[in-house]
Amino acid sequence: MTRPGRTHILSGCPIDYALEIFGDRWSLLVIRDLLVRRKRHFREMMDSDEGIASNILAARLKKLEDWGLIARERDPANRRQVVYALTQKGKELAPVLVEIAIWSAKHDPNTKVNAAFIRRARRDRETLASETVADYLAKLDEAKAR
Numbered sequence: 001m002t003r004p005g006r007t008h009i010l011s012g013c014p015i016d017y018a019l020e021i022f023g024d025r026w027s028l029l030v031i032r033d034l035l036v037r038r039k040r041h042f043r044e045m046m047d048s049d050e051g052i053a054s055n056i057l058a059a060r061l062k063k064l065e066d067w068g069l070i071a072r073e074r075d076p077a078n079r080r081q082v083v084y085a086l087t088q089k090g091k092e093l094a095p096v097l098v099e100i101a102i103w104s105a106k107h108d109p110n111t112k113v114n115a116a117f118i119r120r121a122r123r124d125r126e127t128l129a130s131e132t133v134a135d136y137l138a139k140l141d142e143a144k145a146r
Contacts, residue, residue, distance in 0.1 A: 021067050022093075026052055026060045028100070031086070031093055034070065035132060038139045040083040041075070064090070077146055085140060094129040 010016050022028050033039040033048055045057055052060075061084060064070045069090035075081040098121050105111045105118045121128050 021064075021069070024060075026050075026056055027064060028093075028097065030057070030060050030064060031069065031090060032097060034084060034086050035091070035094060035097065035136050038136070040085065040140075040143060041081060042084075045084075069093070076144065083143075086136070091133045091136070094133050095125065098125050098129045098132070 010020060022031070029048065029050055029052070030045060033045050037048075039045050039048070042054075042057065042061070045061075046052065046054060061070065061072070065072060067089075068087055070084050071087050072082050072084050075083045101113055102118060102121050102125070105113050105115075
């Protein structure tokens with residue numbers, strides 16, 4: 001398989017494919033901001049704690065859109081602005097984010113993740129991921145209704 005806009009052929013390894021899409025520091029953080037933190041606008045994502053530069057954020061948003069993980073559209077509340085949303089392919093990363101959070105909480109002594117969240121994630125990963133997506137969709141519908 002070739003990646004969007006490139007001629008390089010991937011090896012066929014699923015890890016190679018995943019790393020091609022989100023094997024940098026920022027891509028999964030953008031997915032997290034959309035899915036978990038309910039950010040929809042460029043400026044909201046710029047305000048994340050990690051301090052992403054605007055040119056890097058723009059490049060990651062474009063890359064994630066090219067790979068079909070996010071979609072962009074005009075904000076119905078303000079046609080001059082753009083909003084970003086996860087596609088089905090992007091929402092399917094919810095279990096991956098849950099697993100990364102569990103792994104990181106185990107190995108990072110400075111984690112800020114809520115201990116109750118991690119206990120719940122360990123106990124019922126699948127339900128937590130499903131509820132996260134359902135909550136994301138409900139918040140997205142709320143935002144569209146405004």
